[in-house]
Amino acid sequence: MSKLAFLFPGQGSQYVGMGKAMYDRYPLVKQIFQEAEYTLEYNVAKMCFQGDIEELSKTEITQPAILTVSYAAFQVYMKEIGINPEFCAGHSLGEYSALTCSGVLKFSDALEIVSLRGKLMQEAAAISGGMMAVVHGMEVEHIRTICKSIYERKNSLICIACYNCPKQVAVSLQDNMFEIFKVEIENLGGKVIPIKVSVPSHSDIMYGAAYKLKEALKEYKYNNFKWPVISNVTGKPYMKTEDIVYNLTAQMTNPVMWQQSINYIKDQSIHICVDMGPGTVLKNLTRQITSDITVHSFESIENFEILRKDFLLNIYNEEKSTALKLIDRCLAAAICTENNNWNGTEYYKGVIIPYRQIKKMREDIEKSACKSNLEKVEEALDMLKMVFDTKKVPMEERKERLNEILNEINMKQISSYVIKS
Numbered sequence: 001m002s003k004l005a006f007l008f009p010g011q012g013s014q015y016v017g018m019g020k021a022m023y024d025r026y027p028l029v030k031q032i033f034q035e036a037e038y039t040l041e042y043n044v045a046k047m048c049f050q051g052d053i054e055e056l057s058k059t060e061i062t063q064p065a066i067l068t069v070s071y072a073a074f075q076v077y078m079k080e081i082g083i084n085p086e087f088c089a090g091h092s093l094g095e096y097s098a099l100t101c102s103g104v105l106k107f108s109d110a111l112e113i114v115s116l117r118g119k120l121m122q123e124a125a126a127i128s129g130g131m132m133a134v135v136h137g138m139e140v141e142h143i144r145t146i147c148k149s150i151y152e153r154k155n156s157l158i159c160i161a162c163y164n165c166p167k168q169v170a171v172s173l174q175d176n177m178f179e180i181f182k183v184e185i186e187n188l189g190g191k192v193i194p195i196k197v198s199v200p201s202h203s204d205i206m207y208g209a210a211y212k213l214k215e216a217l218k219e220y221k222y223n224n225f226k227w228p229v230i231s232n233v234t235g236k237p238y239m240k241t242e243d244i245v246y247n248l249t250a251q252m253t254n255p256v257m258w259q260q261s262i263n264y265i266k267d268q269s270i271h272i273c274v275d276m277g278p279g280t281v282l283k284n285l286t287r288q289i290t291s292d293i294t295v296h297s298f299e300s301i302e303n304f305e306i307l308r309k310d311f312l313l314n315i316y317n318e319e320k321s322t323a324l325k326l327i328d329r330c331l332a333a334a335i336c337t338e339n340n341n342w343n344g345t346e347y348y349k350g351v352i353i354p355y356r357q358i359k360k361m362r363e364d365i366e367k368s369a370c371k372s373n374l375e376k377v378e379e380a381l382d383m384l385k386m387v388f389d390t391k392k393v394p395m396e397e398r399k400e401r402l403n404e405i406l407n408e409i410n411m412k413q414i415s416s417y418v419i420k421s
Contacts, residue, residue, distance in 0.1 A: 008094030013279035019069035060118035070277035120209035130200030138190035161202035165288040172200035210252035235260030350390025354383035
């Protein structure tokens, strides 16, 4: 199976009804929402499924809601498909989802943290004001120059908050600067769209909130990573759990290095990502960063069914290809090993017949006539062992040949065969 990475969205991906299809279909999703309700002491399911979009978009509500939906999507994926990722990456809030699904944070702890994070961010915004907007169609350097110019002229906060993809960044700014910024961007051919968030994230306005969050983060336990998680601050994987408090604190006031994160994933020869959360924001961003990665959205049932079929077909085709290669190596080994048994009857029964049976297995697999290629592979290895026994191949040579075959094909599923042989 090709290597995978999981992506987790942040604020701006929320919509009323997110997670409802999973909730209706899977009891485990209901349990996740119940745990969220117990932890947060309000009805998260009702907020996600029936709430008002303005209420849902308040950062102290949005953050635990998106985390819950993302975690639910991850759990459904692991139950139904179960192929582990090589990396996890989350956009802003999504980094907490990534850390939770990688086993670093307990779900209930993550809920508490992002709920507090949202409240602290909202409090900071209430004092200083602020909003966010996305800029399309301009080079980053030009946007950075405009931000610097407005800051120097107006002495008002404005900065790049997220490096999303080529020619798209998110900007945090104070509300009264939006029209000025919009006009200057549009005069140069760009486009500015307000984001559905209620705070100017990843900006200097969040310094006070970041300090308070840091003190809270110190109180939680962080487990070892099941899979590496890419940090928003560096665009590279966390090196150790001790970096978590620092990076999550720094994330509050530093830009999200999303384009760098996706490029890192691509550089690890990963060509498939699964978007574990509401909406298609990350899928769309990834398309604009690279054509080398295909992103599957997982939250909707329709997309899930497509994903499952694609993955199962991919797994079957790769297993089939591997099985054919291994059987070819078995056939070659059966022919090439020196014969030390000149009893014709024994040779016919112990070499000719098994060889023909292995060839028949290959034909069956080629025609997809067999349902379990792994079982056929194990049968082929048993028959090769019979050939070795009949030819009286020395034990060291047969072990060496079997190990060469298994190592070359990388059949980890049957590595125990080497020990049995």
